[in-house]
Amino acid sequence: MTETIVEEETKLQEALDVPWNVVAHNDPVNLMSYVTRVFQKVFGFSRERAERHMLEVHQKGRSIVWTGAREAAEVYVQHLHSHLLLATLERSQ
Amino acid sequence: MQVRRVNEKTVALTELNVFCCELLHQIGPNAQSDDPAAHGRLFSSPTGGKEAEFEMDWHDYVQPELRQIFQSAVEVVENDLFAFPAEDADEEDVTLEIPVNHLEAWIHTLTQARLSLAARHDFQEDEILRMFPADGSSRALALFQMDFYGFLLECFLRELD
Numbered sequence: 520m521t522e523t524i525v526e527e528e529t530k531l532q533e534a535l536d537v538p539w540n541v542v543a544h545n546d547p548v549n550l551m552s553y554v555t556r557v558f559q560k561v562f563g564f565s566r567e568r569a570e571r572h573m574l575e576v577h578q579k580g581r582s583i584v585w586t587g588a589r590e591a592a593e594v595y596v597q598h599l600h601s602h603l604l605l606a607t608l609e610r611s612q
Numbered sequence: 613m614q615v616r617r618v619n620e621k622t623v624a625l626t627e628l629n630v631f632c633c634e635l636l637h638q639i640g641p642n643a644q645s646d647d648p649a650a651h652g653r654l655f656s657s658p659t660g661g662k663e664a665e666f667e668m669d670w671h672d673y674v675q676p677e678l679r680q681i682f683q684s685a686v687e688v689v690e691n692d693l694f695a696f697p698a699e700d701a702d703e704e705d706v707t708l709e710i711p712v713n714h715l716e717a718w719i720h721t722l723t724q725a726r727l728s729l730a731a732r733h734d735f736q737e738d739e740i741l742r743m744f745p746a747d748g749s750s751r752a753l754a755l756f757q758m759d760f761y762g763f764l765l766e767c768f769l770r771e772l773d
Contacts (some may be wrong), residue, residue, distance in 0.1 A: 520771075547730075547737040547741075548726055548727050548730040548735075548738050548740065548758070549726075550723075550762060550765055550766065550769075551672060552721060552765075552766060552769050553719070553765060553769060556772075593658070595676075597674055597677075600655075600658065600678055601676075601677075601681050602720070602723075603654065603720070603723050603727055605656050606656075606658070607657065607658055608659060609659070609660075609662075612717065
């Protein structure tokens with residue numbers, strides 16, 4: 520029983536250790552200038568970097584805007600949703 | 613209609629006519645639509661449906677917070693529009709003054725209204741990009757509303773730049 524718990528905790532820890540991506544998805548309604556501003560505000564990006572991500576979203580349908588620990592990724596997705604952007608978190612490949 | 617900076621603390625929408633005033637009053641109701649498609653867009657999935665348990669927690673704990681954020685922004689806009697236009701206003705030349713520190717709420721609410729309109733009418737990208745002529749339908753009017761709100765959004769974003 521104890522071994523099972525330890526094994527599950529190890530698996531959980533491994534899952535938490537894997538980097539997670541915050542992915543912003545294309546949305547034809549949100550204005551480009553608005554999306555750029557949200558990236559600047561949420562991630563502290565320079566305007567140039569925020570515009571690069573915005574254009575990647577617009578042209579390729581998605582952009583990985585942040586990678587790191589799971590908990591922080593969840594918080595970033597929540598921030599993006601609070602600004603009405605389409606965003607998901609996914610395990611980094 | 614013009615959008616101009618009055619001073620450090622105030623932005624004004626000037627030369628508004630009755631029609632523009634009506635569109636402004638519809639921002640709140642459009643932003644707060646209880647249409648399921650609009651709700652689905654405003655409260656989108658955080659994992660693309662890949663993690664059921666996490667999605668349930670999100671629904672229970674995060675969505676109420678988001679709802680409160682969205683509601684607060686709408687309230688700021690609706691308070692700015694309370695008793696607007698004044699009864700004695702010239703119907704063709706109304707001015708709405710907005711405190712600069714309310715612009716974030718306006719930007720949020722205008723975005724909310726545009727997303728809700730688009731979801732409710734199931735607008736596709738080619739319609740939003742106006743690849744077809746307007747046909748006088750209620751969908752065409754909704755597209756016009758989205759453009760009007762988009763125009764205001766661009767102006768307000770520029771004010772905060």
